[in-house]
Amino acid sequence: MNKEDIAYIAGIVDGEGSLGVYKYKNSRTGYVQYRAALQIGNTNEELISWLSHKLHINNYLKAYNSHPNGKPIYSVHLTGKKTIALIPLILPHLIVKRRVSLLILDFYRKSLAIPGKRDLPQVEKDRRDQLVQETKRLNHQGFI
Secondary structure (H helix, E strand, C coil): CCHHHHHHHHHHHHHHEEEEEEEEECCCCCCEEEEEEEEEEECCHHHHHHHHHHCCCCCCEEECCCCCCCCCEEEEEEECHHHHHHHHHHHHHCCCCHHHHHHHHHHHHHHHCCCCCCCCCHHHHHHHHHHHHHHHHHHHHCCC
16 A cells, blocks of 8 residues: 555544454354454445455445435454554554554554463453443544
């Protein structure tokens, strides 16, 4: 990606993106995972297709708007390492999502320091749960 693409993607993330740390529980095994994720949705399929190409995502989703006259909503999703790789590139250009991006990078850095991801100490589980709630709050709050 060139500098202009990175800056443009940062603007899209700031305006249309949902960025956070999310908790996933496997219903079969009960195993809990915490992952960084980014979702960008828009009614312009050309924009989402372009993002999909630039972010090396194989496909994007199409959902139908529940409003009778609503346009379909297209979205791209990144999780884990793809999200972590993107954040440092777009961080200098972020305004709205800057604080949540810094929290995610801190989450990832601290997660790397803990061997054996399955049996986390309770204090680490609590820290991650708190981070999930904080990123939700920041996304709900908007401009920070």
